[in-house]
Amino acid sequence: MRINYKNENRKYETNVVYQISMGMFDYIGQTSRPLEMRIKEHLYNKNSEVRQFIDTNNLEEIKVKILYHLPSNKRLYNMETKAMAQYIVYNSKKIAYKTLINRDFR
Numbered sequence: 001m002r003i004n005y006k007n008e009n010r011k012y013e014t015n016v017v018y019q020i021s022m023g024m025f026d027y028i029g030q031t032s033r034p035l036e037m038r039i040k041e042h043l044y045n046k047n048s049e050v051r052q053f054i055d056t057n058n059l060e061e062i063k064v065k066i067l068y069h070l071p072s073n074k075r076l077y078n079m080e081t082k083a084m085a086q087y088i089v090y091n092s093k094k095i096a097y098k099t100l101i102n103r104d105f106r
Helices: 035-044 049-057 076-091
Strands: 001-005 016-022 027-033 061-069
Touching: 016 035, 016 049, 016 076, 027 035, 027 049, 027 076, 035 049, 035 061, 061 076
Parallel strands: 001 061
Antiparallel strands: 016 027, 016 061
């Protein structure tokens, strides 16, 4: 599995809202831990929605980018929700919202 970070030197940042792109499907999440650690959890936890999607579709590469970096973790949940809403609004004409594979938006 190849992980392509949009900016390789930012993969150690904490308190971020991030997007994982897997072909036409995306996952938006947030973490207060280093981003690289959280991405590895997605990849190695068999219960992860990201892992299940990768296995189902036999993907070999994912792309990761940071959408927001916050000074503390107090507003991470709010910014994650905002990022999901913006994704849906921006992509509503191109792609159905079902392409966001987050549990909260099914």
